[in-house]
Amino acid sequence: MKTLLLTVICLFTLSVATAQIAQVSSPNDKLKVELLLVQSKPFYTVIYDNKTILEASPLGLTTNEGDFSNNLTFVNAKSGHIDKSYSQAKIKKSQIHYQANTLTCTFVNSNNDSIDITFQVSNNDIAFRYELPAWGNTRACVVEREATGYKFPVQTTTFISEMMSPMNAFARTSPSYETGYTNDEPVGKASGNGDGYVFPGLFRVGDDGWVLLSETGVRSLYCASHLSDGKEEGLYTVEFPNVKQNNGFGSTGAQMALPGVTPWRTITVGSNLTPIVETTIPFDVVDPLYEPSQEYQYGRSTWSWIVWMDGSMNWNDQVTYIDLASELGFEYILIDALWDDNIGYERMKELVAYAKSKNVDVFLWYNSNGGFNDAPQGPHNKMNTSIARKKEMKWLQEIGVKGLKVDFFGGDKQETMRLYEDILSDANDYGLMIVFHGCTLPRGWERMYPNYVGSEAVLASEMLIFSDYARDNEAFFATLHPFIRNAVGSMEFGGVLLNKYLNKGNKVGQERQTTDIFQLATAVLYQNPVQMFALTPNNLTDVPAFEIDFMKEVPTTWDETIYIDGTPGKYAVIARRHGNTWYVAGVNAQETAVKLKLNLPMLANQKVRLYSDDNKLNPTLKEAQVKKDGAVDVIIQPKGGMIIVSN
Ligand code: CA
Numbered sequence: 001m002k003t004l005l006l007t008v009i010c011l012f013t014l015s016v017a018t019a020q021i022a023q024v025s026s027p028n029d030k031l032k033v034e035l036l037l038v039q040s041k042p043f044y045t046v047i048y049d050n051k052t053i054l055e056a057s058p059l060g061l062t063t064n065e066g067d068f069s070n071n072l073t074f075v076n077a078k079s080g081h082i083d084k085s086y087s088q089a090k091i092k093k094s095q096i097h098y099q100a101n102t103l104t105c106t107f108v109n110s111n112n113d114s115i116d117i118t119f120q121v122s123n124n125d126i127a128f129r130y131e132l133p134a135w136g137n138t139r140a141c142v143v144e145r146e147a148t149g150y151k152f153p154v155q156t157t158t159f160i161s162e163m164m165s166p167m168n169a170f171a172r173t174s175p176s177y178e179t180g181y182t183n184d185e186p187v188g189k190a191s192g193n194g195d196g197y198v199f200p201g202l203f204r205v206g207d208d209g210w211v212l213l214s215e216t217g218v219r220s221l222y223c224a225s226h227l228s229d230g231k232e233e234g235l236y237t238v239e240f241p242n243v244k245q246n247n248g249f250g251s252t253g254a255q256m257a258l259p260g261v262t263p264w265r266t267i268t269v270g271s272n273l274t275p276i277v278e279t280t281i282p283f284d285v286v287d288p289l290y291e292p293s294q295e296y297q298y299g300r301s302t303w304s305w306i307v308w309m310d311g312s313m314n315w316n317d318q319v320t321y322i323d324l325a326s327e328l329g330f331e332y333i334l335i336d337a338l339w340d341d342n343i344g345y346e347r348m349k350e351l352v353a354y355a356k357s358k359n360v361d362v363f364l365w366y367n368s369n370g371g372f373n374d375a376p377q378g379p380h381n382k383m384n385t386s387i388a389r390k391k392e393m394k395w396l397q398e399i400g401v402k403g404l405k406v407d408f409f410g411g412d413k414q415e416t417m418r419l420y421e422d423i424l425s426d427a428n429d430y431g432l433m434i435v436f437h438g439c440t441l442p443r444g445w446e447r448m449y450p451n452y453v454g455s456e457a458v459l460a461s462e463m464l465i466f467s468d469y470a471r472d473n474e475a476f477f478a479t480l481h482p483f484i485r486n487a488v489g490s491m492e493f494g495g496v497l498l499n500k501y502l503n504k505g506n507k508v509g510q511e512r513q514t515t516d517i518f519q520l521a522t523a524v525l526y527q528n529p530v531q532m533f534a535l536t537p538n539n540l541t542d543v544p545a546f547e548i549d550f551m552k553e554v555p556t557t558w559d560e561t562i563y564i565d566g567t568p569g570k571y572a573v574i575a576r577r578h579g580n581t582w583y584v585a586g587v588n589a590q591e592t593a594v595k596l597k598l599n600l601p602m603l604a605n606q607k608v609r610l611y612s613d614d615n616k617l618n619p620t621l622k623e624a625q626v627k628k629d630g631a632v633d634v635i636i637q638p639k640g641g642m643i644i645v646s647n
């Protein structure tokens with residue numbers, strides 16, 4: 001009797017306190033978002049194909065001018081539709097058609113100040129953000145924290161990467177998004193340092209679907225966010241940067257002019273991994289922030305530093321690597337750190353001219369510092385103020401440099417987002433492309449900034465040189481990137497290492513664990529419009545000629561990208577099209593060979609080139625025939641690779 005009474009009371013309470021206030025579905029009606037008000041707090045749920053993907057998950061934010069996460073009253077909801085087409089030469093796909101249904105819900109808080117929450121729902125992607133009007137004469141606020149969260153069903157497992165601690169790692173340069181991943185582990189785990197997990201994060205909702213969480217449209221007007229530790233019952237919330245980043249300087253919240261909007265938080269959902277690999281949501285909901293000052297040329301680059309290290313940062317070795325780029329038909333050389341001391345400004349002008357004489361253009365390295373890390377590598381103090389930057393960039397333009405690699409940022413605060421944006425904007429004025437290293441995840445930047453061409457934000461090739469852990473797990477991480485990090489943004493990995501030992505001597509030391517074909521496959525698997533490849537001059541003669549020929553022809557821009565096969569952590573096969581040529585690339589992280597019947601309808605009935613490892617892991621190139629129905633059998637060896645190229 002007592003229990004029954006309690007149940008009746010609970011049901012009664014629930015019915016008055018919980019109200020579904022609005023809902024929005026994708027154009028194909030499979031993906032649904034429902035907005036709820038539970039005891040005056042806003043929540044949302046996500047349903048895909050009639051299965052619960054996110055349970056009631058919190059919404060709202062708190063500003064210094066009022067709380068918009070509690071004591072809210074629903075005012076009204078407006079629906080709409082977006083249909084937009086655009087082209088973008090430097091992401092996974094060149095022509096994009098984005099269609100979404102939209103829902104904007106207006107709430108007022110206890111002060112009668114209002115906030116809008118807007119959802120855009122396309123067939124496999126949800127983007128949502130908060131839109132704040134001016135409140136009377138209040139035209140500025142600071143967003144102090146968000147209630148925004150994602151509550152996964154209990155059966156969900158995670159593929160997520162820990163946020164690094166502030167002012168840690170090399171020369172106090174972290175966080176820089178360079179840690180490992182959980183692999184199919186239960187929800188609810190705390191990170192090692194309590195700082196949570198970076199965007200993007202991949203979640204598998206048992207057999208009900210896959211979810212990729214990220215954010216986009218983050219620029220100088222907000223901080224970058226990340227995911228909390230796993231909280232009770234599968235909840236992850238949006239967290240602002242640790243205040244200790246950047247030596248404790250700069251605020252962790254976001255300063256906003258009113259009216260103002262937050263970045264978009266994105267949720268990509270599918271019953272399989274196709275929508276995850278193929279999503280363009282980071283780019284669909286943002287627009288270019290300025291016109292390109294010129295048409296930027298993407299391409300491939302050599303760089304000596306990755307294998308020959310600091311000792312190669314001298315005139316002679318840079319000439320050697322310019323000659324290597326020229327021999328390979330690569331468009332660029334990246335001249336890395338220490339050039340200011342070891343080559344000098346005067347001779348750099350000559351070196352750029354020499355490169356030009358060999359039909360090679362130059363990317364130059366810069367330290368982003370500033371006053372927020374101890375990295376000793378120069379040039380210093382050239383990128384951190386507008387005055388120094390413009391003077392330097394004017395010189396760079398005069399001597400014909402085409403791009404910069406700016407390194408060591410170490411923070412997600414709004415303070416740092418301003419620096420990223422200011423560097424990009426100034427660089428465009430001087431015709432310079434920008435690559436960031438030691439940095440945050442790009443959040444829609446490929447579309448927002450016309451001269452932006454990629455970020456590291458991954459445990460990249462340098463760690464293969466420095467760390468046994470990275471070498472041992474190279475294949476494992478490679479099977480994650482197409483589904484996680486590289487699914488939402490360009491990834492400047494700096495790979496394709498063909499030395500057996502990852503040093504200049506190539507005889508002893510850091511032994512590569514993966515095969516040559518694995519390495520070649522990453523040239524396709526990893527997407528960045530300018531790729532710094534880790535080839536060395538000896539590779540011209542000490543690997544089979546067909547490997548070098550492959551590197552001479554492999555493109556860095558793609559018209560289409562599609563998921564073919566794979567499971568994160570085990571193996572991955574994706575296909576990319578450049579013009580009329582398809583490249584299908586696969587890697588295997590498992591202890592045993594994987595035998596696959598690939599379905600490649602776009603290559604049906606065609607003769608193709610098949611690069612693979614034989615059972616002794618030696619590289620082979622053969623002609624293969626794709627059957628009439630598009631089927632082709634391939635074997636990918638342990639820590640090996642596979643590439644199919646159409647003729
Ligand atoms: Ca790095």
